[in-house]
């Protein structure tokens with residue numbers, strides 16, 4: 001590959017989360033629990049020009065594959081992302097994230113009086129509704145609608 005085109009090196013083993021909605025890469029790291037204490041080698045690209053999307057973010061995590069709950073959560077904040085599993089430099093699996101039909105226990109309801117926000121042992125529960133490309137969550141207990149700032153409500 002021409003070095004003038006090389007932005008970040010290919011990885012040997014791990015996961016590339018590609019086509020992330022521009023601006024959401026840091027929230028993807030949050031979902032993966034990656035922070036200043038993590039030992040994973042992580043590459044982060046933000047606002048990379050990308051044909052159909054104009055700009056995208058990309059996260060590469062070496063030596064790590066994702067669990068289904070992490071993939072579902074990423075689908076809420078970056079519905080167009082692609083997960084690429086890399087083994088020995090090759091993309092061995094590629095899949096688009098699927099918007100889950102419901103979300104249990106991952107997102108905090110925005111209504112402070114909701115039963116899921118009290119000391120009752122009740123996990124939050126949302127039905128996922130879509131509006132075009134956007135994800136809208138409706139609380140199954142109190143009907144509160146969470147649209148814009150889902151990332152800020154991650155538990």
Ligand code: CTP
Nearest residue numbers: 009010011012016018060082084086089090091
């Ligand atoms: N990638 C990587 N390391 C590898 C292989 C691939 O970091 N060893 C990255 C590529 O840079 C790209 C993503 O994983 O960001 C997907 O790779 P690939 O399927 O080869 O790229 P495209 O065909 O461009 O993907 P798409 O069609 O999903 O846009």
Ligand code: ZN
Nearest residue numbers: 109114139142
């Ligand atoms: Zn609620």
